[in-house]
Amino acid sequence: MGFNFRLKSVDELNKINHVEVECVFIGAGCNRLVNTVAWGACDLVAFGAQNAVAILCPKSAQIVTTLPGHNAVVNCTEWIPCNYDVSKVWHADEHFLLSGSADASIILWAVLLKERKWRQVLQIEKPHQRGVTCIAGLTLSPSLALFASTSSDCTVCVWEIVLPSTAGGDCKLTCLSNINMSPRPMVALSMAELPGNSGNVVLAMGGLDNKIHIYCGESSRKFSLACELKGHTDWIRGLDISLPVCIGGEESLLLASSSQDRSIRIWKIALHRASANKKENGLGLQSYIEGPIFRSGLIRFQISLESLLIGHEDWVYSVAWQPPLHVSLPENCEWCQPLSLLSASMDKTMMIWRPERTSGLWMNEVTVGELSHSALGFYGGQWGPKGESILAHGYGGSFHLWVNVGGESEDWQPQLVPSGHSAAVTDLRWSKSAKFLLSVSHDQTARIFGPWEREKCLGKRALWHEIARPQVHGHDINCVTIVQGKGNHLFVSGADEKVARVFEAPLSFLKTLHHGLLGSSVCMEDTNEEIQILGANMSALGLSQKPVYIQAANTAVDKSTANGADKLETILDAVPIALTSPPIEEQLAWHTLWPESHKLYGHGNELYSLCCDHGGKLIASACKAQSAHVAEIWLWEVGSWKVMGRLHSHNLTVTQIEFSHDDRFLLAVSRDRHFSVFSIENLGEDRVTHQLLAKHEAHKRIIWACSWNPIGHEFATGSRDKTVKIWGLTKSSSEEAFCVKQVMRLPPFKSSITALSWYTPASNGVGFLAIGMEHGLIELWSVNCPSSALPALRLDPFQCHVATVHRLSWRSLGESEDCHSLELASCGADHTVRVFTVKIA
Template sequence: MSNSGGDGGVEVESLFVGAGCNRVVNNVSWGASGLVAFGAQNALAIFTPQAAQILTTLPGHKAAVNCTQWLPSTKDAFKVQNLEKHYLLSGDADGVVILWELSVKSRTWRLVCQLPKSHKKGVTCISGIMISQDVAMFASTSSDGSVHVWEMILPSALGGECQLSCVESLSLGSKPMVALSLAELPGSTGNMVLAMGGLDNQIHLYCGDRTGKFIHSCAVKGHTDWIRCLDFSLPFSSDDKKDCVFLVSSSQDRSIRLWKVALCSSTCADIPHRKEGIGLASYIEGPTFTAGSSSYQISLESLLLGHEDWVYSVEWKPPPSSYLEESGVYQPDCILSASMDKTMMIWQPEKKGGIWMNVVTVGELNHSALGFYGGHWSQNGDSILAHGYGGSFHLWKNVGIEFDNWQPQKVPSGHYAAVTDITWARSGDYLLSVSHDQTTRIFAPWSDEVHSGDRSNWHEIARPQVHGHDINCVAMIQGKGNHRFVSGADEKVARVFEAPVSFLKTLNYSKYQKSGLPEDLEDVQILGANMSALGLSQKPIYLQASNETPEKLGSDAMDSLETIPDAVPMVLTELPIEGQLAWHTLWPESHKLYGHGNELFSLCCSHDGKLVASSCKAQSAKVAEIWLWQVGSWKAVGRLQSHSLTVTMLGFSHDDSFLLAVSRDRQFSVFSIGGTGVVKVNYQLVARQEAHKRIIWACSWNPFVHEFATGSRDKTAKIWAIEDGSSVSLLLTLPQFSSSVTALSWIGTNSSTNPGLLAVGMESGLIELWTLSRGKPDTDGQAKSNYNAALAVRFDLYMCHVSTVHRLAWRNSKKNEDCITAQLASCGSDNCVRIFNVKF
């Protein structure tokens, strides 16, 4: 996806989106289009499992997305051949349901409408089926205790509009339903059945037809805890299952139950014969109910026990295309379940006795995963996808030919809470991000993949810090030597981390397909890091210690509280999966910086790599001090006082002679920074000025001269210049923006008339690029004061964030004869890290 606009001749394309999945149960849906949809905060994200890349995010929701549903789903794919358009439903925490349209050929998206009848509280589940090629029915349920049933007529001609009508609204009282499944009743009578389950531990069946009037038919008892998921099968092909459908239910009581819904006329005669050999699979008769002129018997077919924790989802395997027969499509005897016990299981009846057995178990069998919220089949049933407690995806594919062989596959990944800060590696080889999900992650291009053009796909290749506090800020430590960064969290300590050998080799491999170390880093002795059992510190694992076996360490060490499974630092020669990232790619912590009185808020490092500046949340001048730390010795070498409230952002000028600070008190400060001695640094307040009418959120230096930009909640961005090293003057106020300015990043050119591009990020999630220019110098070399800004490009809505942009950062640019290509990274409250390719 790309766009160009404005008058600056600037082109922008989206290179990468990293995002985690909202940690709710019905959030993920795999459609007949082959695409997976999921909620990432209030964005709706779409990813393709083949490339393990998020293709786009869809803006529209004002609250977190709770559930998604494709029409047609993988189960319905056979009913709709060669559809031009697929549809996607998404429901959010405000009760709003939105309908989206995907044009299959052009892969373009359109927000069709927001459903006119919204729920009063969060939507918990959406279930839908295709009745025919051009008619669909779907139902949504909410924690307000209501269920809405809709009919959707798809357009017959290209460019036509969908027709939506609400055919039924049910009010269910005080115990809301959290699971739904809709199906056509057997016997081809046109009758529909809607199963719902929730907090009263029963399955309720409502019968109706396309005109609505869904009437409560019966309640089925059996589960002893909340029902979490329901799924109706398609009709079966075998004679004894003709004229019936099966309903599978899963519950927090750890069990899965299989129910048979049979047309009475065909099954009543059969039941006596079944009783010849009463076994485990004998029917346990349940209630009968009528729908239209037909009556149906519901009975318990099987009870599946195997999971050790709440079973959050169950799903029938979709019929593969090879199942298409003249007389219709029939349901394979196969169920997928996903549980909080960190496993997914595939269940099938054994051939002789017909008893349902667990035939495949897959899962993250390490201690870092915390269970699965849902599991889904691919369209042809050869892949299964789980989404987990850690906002992560887990994909397995059956690569066996003669027999089943399920192998983990690569998936997209990212943060599952607001991303607060990003920084590029000194070399520009990777992007480091930190988040309120208490992790630090590294994204890098992986170059051994087959890809179009010269673009590598970006992936998460390491998770250096896994922490017990929300992380607010990060800075790469510049200068020579090994890769290091310092991060600040909701604690009063800044922590310094150093890259281990395992990461350096992985980085080398991702670039050159070589697993050796770069020459200048061959003296690094730390292989990786381990998290202590009760602490937050990541302890180093040394190269020589990694050869020692537990026996050598003595039995005392084995019995101590510190003993948790050891990390095995890995050199990755292929893309890592979630378990490897979470546990085997940690960086050791080398220092803690104590001094601040509150939660850390902002960090930056000087370009020569000698100083780190830090600030914390503050409501008094004493606490709002900026601390300077000497890199290497990590001594505090300065405490700069100027502001009375939190310093929101810090930055060193290109030559490190000035430090800029902006604050909640609406002022900025510029300090001159002198010789960085061993014991102390010379610093002096050059200027302090009230620059805006509201909080100043962002600042950015011109990379070549002593000019800087500030951005504020008052919806303005301003350009300032330091004159004679002693005073600051306003050069330009950009035209007022539509929303608070929350992020700025300046990429410059060393030209007297062309100061470069300023990237502006806003609270609304929008990003714009502005071309800056200044008048030609006078004969005496003094620049004229006329400083101009013009909008170069406004990013396409589908490329932007869906909520506040927290940080923008330019990567080191590559210059060609005709144009400069640079990468711009951004992060925001919508849990997303984004990288754009900008040509100008």
């Protein structure tokens, strides 16, 4: 059964404007798992992003889509055909992808490459009792493939897939074997056809018992144990079997294994040549060196240790053989297996190993790595389809791509790749100039995304990239707000600590905006010549970010140049620079931090919600609370950062606060099921008055979200009770007091409401309310207060989140006679930040 999701417009039914939505950006980090990334022969990279399978295009450095379907973290992915199966002539335009999850399910996906249309072909419900940890596949022909799956329930299943002859057809799946490996689960797999044209398949598996188990499947495909390989002294984490290679005049397979004992072993699987003067079951030294002998069908094979590779300083999580090369010969074309092995380790390096031409000894010829604040390194490495690119994914969910730009001379240079958060994204805000988007996450970082306008000069559409990482913190960050007033860019963030922190954009970031995002339209206040802070450095404990002044940076660079590059004590941790192209991971991690200018003390618990008024004069903040005293809302004056008021109303955590668009009122919603409206009057000269105007028990469950109408004093509230209500703030008949009345109530939804954002064009009283839900879907409603609210659009599930939507935010791109263009930003618990363009005709 396949998905057939499309944007479902209901214009004909509701007679409203035509609405079109396109997802222009997805930012996401990779799951911190070993087998979660796969680079296929179709030149697309699949990886787990929380519960979804994300698809990355290395050429455009963009995440093109996410595939919803799993109910838990995606642990592993595998392409059919994979890089090593391209020698099996693959003419079909449809490629297949397998994904395994912690919910013990396996899903088979299909993609038509030309149209980039995805569908879910089939789902295997509970093939294992516990989470699926690894999948390895083998393509036997364009119509037949095998794959094996491992699980933490100590079982290994082997499956046969009959692929469709035409695009869009169904697949037939059969379970061939169910192998019990109790009591130690397997976590690494690899499959290959045995040499000698026998048609038999070898399956290598390794795991927590430090041994490599070799299973063979004959024509009946019933897999049985052939032998075990001992040598590693810790868990086996990576296995890969090459295509047949010619060694010593005979065709052999090479099995590479990596382990947490920091070593890599290469084993040779070859046809066994019996010797007349040696017993088959001899136990002498010669038999030990040559390795075990096993039988598959009528043919005997022998496995021997070819080489032991020592070079990494930490656990080696993955090994991968370079994909076969297409060699043109006078008579025909053949595929050749290069003797190049890629390894990735937690020591933050990847290495390419090759045998020397003279001695045959395997040596490390290429080493690449990353520079980061994290003490942990790479979870895995992948080859590109042509062997000219290598990709690693690290602890922070980051990708690292190197391309060989030197040909035979081998000059591996880092390249741009997509990036994003590696944990739930809790909040986001558009900048005051609406040119970039700031998001914060439980991965303890704040990130800035924006469209790099310079790419338009090359005749391309401006593509979104992460352009800065202004905060790298020691606590999970829960909320953020950007100061909207005049002056330099400021933002305030709140984390799992009792302190709100204020950050100011350094000169290097302002110049980056000029180069990449704002172009000639950069505001004068953003290029203040008096700014002396170039950037920031991370402190030892990862809590405060200290400023780097222009003079100090220049002095440090001069000293390092004069004294030689080997004297590292004279070099700063980072020398921030203005970026002229979208940054790679190392630049983001080291050179784009913002200095912290102030700390705001006062709250009794962890910060939970923040907002700024539209004039950029006041900040409102609230923290987690279980009592009325702790649940108070604090008002701070921007600039002096003095406390201007403490607002009392709620008994539990205030989940969201928002100023009205004229800054006269402050709306707060809470876990106590109430909302409150305060009047706020800024009298200047350090004087702010506030008064509680209304407090209502609006819903039956927690109120998660609220949003003001931009051109009026109506507001919407969304709750865990699956309802959205719209309220109006009006003066009473005496015109002395304000009152709040419910204007309308939208029909019940199928999931809890967790995010709201209201946009109304100034030229038209009909606005659009974006509604985000707990199951990840987003809907747009046309709202004409106080008369009607009609559904306008339900976004395609392939475009939406796969977990709770935490925040939604609109910005206008401009208005013409027949069309209004908007951008809608969203973030959620699925680790993603998304930007949609919405065109209203």
